[in-house]
Amino acid sequence: MITDILISNSVSENIRRHQEEKAQIVARTVSKSHIVINALEDKQNLTEVQEYTKDIQAATNVMFIVVMDMNGIRMTHPNTKQIGRRFVGGDEKLALKGKEYVSTSLGTLGKSVRAFMPIYNEKKEQIGVVAVGISLESLETALGRSHKNIIIVTALGLMIGIIGAILLARYIKKILLGLEPFAISKILEERSTMLQSVHEGIIAVDNTSTITLVNKSALQIFKKAGLSQKPVGMKIYEYMPSTRLDHVLQSGQPELDEEQTINGVSILVNRVPLIVNGQVVGAISTFRDKTEVNQLAEQLTGVRMYAEALRAQSHEFMNRLHVILGMVQLKSYDQLSDFIRTLVDYRNQEFGSITQHIKDPALAGFIMGKLSYAREENVDLSIESSSTIPEPAANKTTHELITILGNLIDNAIEAMADTVEKTLEVTFSYQENRLTIEVFDSGPGISSELQKEIFKKGYSTKGENRGYGLYLANKSVKELGGELTIDSKLLLGTNFHIQIPYEAKEVGK
Structure with missing residues (x-):
C-alpha cells in the first residue's frame, strides 16, 4: 500500500509536469509563428490565425489555443462565438506584462491547466499573449489510468515475490537437509563443544581430498613432525603423503586404530568417512601421539585468527557507536548530525x-x-x-x-x-x-x-x-x-x- 501511494504520487506528479511542459511548448511554438505575429500587428488575416491554431490544437490534442491582443481580447478560440470577447479566468494579467507561467483556472470550456506565453514582434515589443489549456478532466483520466496500471503491476509483483519466496525457502531447506535454523545452531554448538573437549588431534577433508579443518592438537603433532602449520586448503596427500584418508574417501569404509608414522612421529589413527544421504561428502581423522598425552584443543585452526580479525574490525565501529549513543543521551543532535556527516x-x-x-x-x-x-x-x-x-x-x-x-x-x-x-x-x-x-x-x-x-x-x-x-x-x-x-x-x-x-x-x- 505504501509503495503504491509513493509510486502513484510520483507518477501523478510526473504526468502533471509533462502536461504542463507540453502546454508550454505548444504555447511557445504558437507565439513564434509569423502568421500569429503578423495578424496581431496588422489586425488582419484573423481567419487564417484561427485555422492555424485549430490545426495545432488538433495535432497536439490540447483543450484550447487562444491568441489575444494586449487588451485581453480573443483573436482565436475553439468556439468561434467567443472570438472578439475578453479572455475568461483572470489569470492572464501577468502574461500581458511579459511573464511566462502555468496556472489553473476556470474558463468557458471548464477547468484547465493553462500555459501563458507573451508574443513579441521583430522589434521585441509585446503585441499579445497565447494561452494553451489542457483539460483537468483528461489529466485526471490519465492519472487514474496510470494508478490502475500501478495497482496491477504491484499486485503482480507481490504474487511473484510470494511464489519466489516459497520456492527459495524450499530450496534452502533442501540444501540444509531439512534442518531448521535452531537445529543448525544446535548442531554447530555441539560440534564446537566436541572439538574443544577432545584430547585427540582432528583433521577433516572434503570429497576432493582438500583439508578443511585441523585442530590445535593436530597442529602440535604436525609441528613435531616438521610439517607446515597452515595445511587448510591443501590436498591431504600433498601435505601428508603417508595418510590413508584419501583411500577412506574412495572406499567409504572406516579404518580404526591404525598406526601411522609421520616423519618419525608415531600416532594412533582412526579414519571415518562422512556420509550424507548415502553419499561420501568427506572424511575425518582423529589421532593421538603415542608418546605423550595431548593437551586440550583450545580452538579450531583459524577460529582465533577469525575472531581477532572480527574484533579488530568492530573496534572502531563500536567506538563510534558509543560516541553516537552519548550524543543521543545528551540530546546533542546538532553535534550528532555533524559527527555522522x-x-x-x-x-x-x-x-x-x-x-x-x-x-x-x-x-x-x-x-x-x-x-x-x-x-x-x-x-x-x-x-x-x-x-x-x-x-x-x-x-x-x-x-x-x-x-x-x-x-x-x-x-x-x-x-x-x-x-x-x-x-x-x-x-x-x-x-x-x-x-x-x-x-x-x-x-x-x-x-x-x-x-x-x-x-x-x-x-x-x-x-x-x-x-x-x-x-x-x-x-x-x-x-x-x-x-x-x-x-x-x-x-x-x-x-x-x-x-x-x-x-x-x-x-x-
Whole structure:
C-alpha cells in the first residue's frame, strides 16, 4: 500500500509536469509563428490565425489555443462565438506584462491547466499573449489510468515475490537437509563443544581430498613432525603423503586404530568417512601421539585468527557507536548530525580519491581494504598518486601488484607495532608506460646487514614459519621485469622503491 501511494504520487506528479511542459511548448511554438505575429500587428488575416491554431490544437490534442491582443481580447478560440470577447479566468494579467507561467483556472470550456506565453514582434515589443489549456478532466483520466496500471503491476509483483519466496525457502531447506535454523545452531554448538573437549588431534577433508579443518592438537603433532602449520586448503596427500584418508574417501569404509608414522612421529589413527544421504561428502581423522598425552584443543585452526580479525574490525565501529549513543543521551543532535556527516564525508572522500587516480577496480578495492586494516591497527596510512594509474593490459600485472603491495604494507604495519608514530605512505606515479611505487614507514628501520638478507626465502627475525612476505614481493617485481630497492636507516624508517614496466589497457577493450 505504501509503495503504491509513493509510486502513484510520483507518477501523478510526473504526468502533471509533462502536461504542463507540453502546454508550454505548444504555447511557445504558437507565439513564434509569423502568421500569429503578423495578424496581431496588422489586425488582419484573423481567419487564417484561427485555422492555424485549430490545426495545432488538433495535432497536439490540447483543450484550447487562444491568441489575444494586449487588451485581453480573443483573436482565436475553439468556439468561434467567443472570438472578439475578453479572455475568461483572470489569470492572464501577468502574461500581458511579459511573464511566462502555468496556472489553473476556470474558463468557458471548464477547468484547465493553462500555459501563458507573451508574443513579441521583430522589434521585441509585446503585441499579445497565447494561452494553451489542457483539460483537468483528461489529466485526471490519465492519472487514474496510470494508478490502475500501478495497482496491477504491484499486485503482480507481490504474487511473484510470494511464489519466489516459497520456492527459495524450499530450496534452502533442501540444501540444509531439512534442518531448521535452531537445529543448525544446535548442531554447530555441539560440534564446537566436541572439538574443544577432545584430547585427540582432528583433521577433516572434503570429497576432493582438500583439508578443511585441523585442530590445535593436530597442529602440535604436525609441528613435531616438521610439517607446515597452515595445511587448510591443501590436498591431504600433498601435505601428508603417508595418510590413508584419501583411500577412506574412495572406499567409504572406516579404518580404526591404525598406526601411522609421520616423519618419525608415531600416532594412533582412526579414519571415518562422512556420509550424507548415502553419499561420501568427506572424511575425518582423529589421532593421538603415542608418546605423550595431548593437551586440550583450545580452538579450531583459524577460529582465533577469525575472531581477532572480527574484533579488530568492530573496534572502531563500536567506538563510534558509543560516541553516537552519548550524543543521543545528551540530546546533542546538532553535534550528532555533524559527527555522522563527517564520518560519511570522510569515507566518500577516501573512496573517491582512490577511484579517481587508480582505475583498476581490483587494485582500488584491495587498497580500500588495506586502509581499513591500517585503521584497525592504529596506523596512519596515506595513498597518494601524482597521476592517474590506468588499468593494466594484462590481468597478471594486477595480481602481481596486489602481491607486492599486500606484503610491503603488511610488513610495514607489523614493523611499526611497537613504535609511537605509526605513519605509512604509499605513493604512485605513472609516466611513459612505467609505474613507480614508493612505500615508506616510520618504523625502526633495517640495518645495512639485514638489508642483504631480508629478500631471502624464509629469512625472518620474528620466529619460525615466517620470512616469505618480502621474498614474494621481490619475486613479483622480477616477474613484471621491474626493480625493487630499499633505503632504510635505523630509527629513521624504511622506504621501498619499486619501478616496473606498465602497459595500459586500451580503451574499449
